[in-house]
Amino acid sequence: MLKIKCEGCGRPAPSFEIVDCGSMDTGYKQLCRRCFNMKAATAAGLDDFEHVDFEPVRLTDSAGKEITHPHFLARRSGRGC
Numbered sequence: 508m509l510k511i512k513c514e515g516c517g518r519p520a521p522s523f524e525i526v527d528c529g530s531m532d533t534g535y536k537q538l539c540r541r542c543f544n545m546k547a548a549t550a551a552g553l554d555d556f557e558h559v560d561f562e563p564v565r566l567t568d569s570a571g572k573e574i575t576h577p578h579f580l581a582r583r584s585g586r587g588c
Contacts, residue, residue, distance in 0.1 A: 515542030 510519040520539040528543055529535035538546065541558050548556030564576045 511537055513537065513539035513542055515539065
């Protein structure tokens with residue numbers, strides 16, 4: 508799995524967790540979802556925002572086989588990136 512270094516916290520994160528954040532005027536940064544969520548929450552005035560990491564979702568199909576969906580994410584949206 509490709510990992511990309513977050514330009515906010517420096518943590519290597521899987522590529523599906525990276526958000527290109529910025530503008531043509533200020534340039535773009537690649538942020539992990541934790542840094543992106545904090546930036547978006549701060550811009551929205553949510554000073555008490557708490558990032559949540561979800562556990563993988565495990566489901567059982569009709570044949571009884573367990574299926575794991577490990578990439579359940581939450582991303583804030585809106586201005587401020």
